[in-house]
Amino acid sequence: MQEQILLTVSGHEKIKKELQDLKNRRLKISQRIKTAREFGDLSENSEYEDAKNEQSFVEGRILELEEMLRRAKVLTKNGTDKVELGSTVILKIDGQSPEYTIVGASESDPGTGKISVDSPLGHSLMGCAKGEEVEILTPNGKMACEVVAIK
Structure with a gap:
């Protein structure tokens, strides 16, 4: 069993926002790849290579964030007089x-x-x-x- 990732509410929201931003970016990258393919020879097509590299990074980060959210344990501050996560x-x-x-x-x-x-x-x-x-x-x-x- 994989270890839980402790997150504050704001940390959880930040990860969800980054994930959504990356998913939106993924659509734009797909369009850039399609456009770059139309230029012809892919072996010397820097636009295509750049877009593929960016796509690889974005896909990896999406997987990483989805895994973090899957394993996340979101802790809310209980308002105690003791230091706890989120204090x-x-x-x-x-x-x-x-x-x-x-x-x-x-x-x-x-x-x-x-x-x-x-x-x-x-x-x-x-x-x-x-x-x-x-x-x-x-x-x-x-x-x-x-x-x-x-x-």
């Missing part, structure tokens, strides 16, 4: 107050503050309450932080 937390680390949203691995984007529940920080924060001190084991050693707020 946005404000921390206090070395005098700074970064804000992170805890998401499934497939949604993580540290550059935008979305950290995976499977990351050392995300894993350590799960189940914590406001005001709780947390020690996180990172590849660079231990790091201490405090949960300032949970949204």
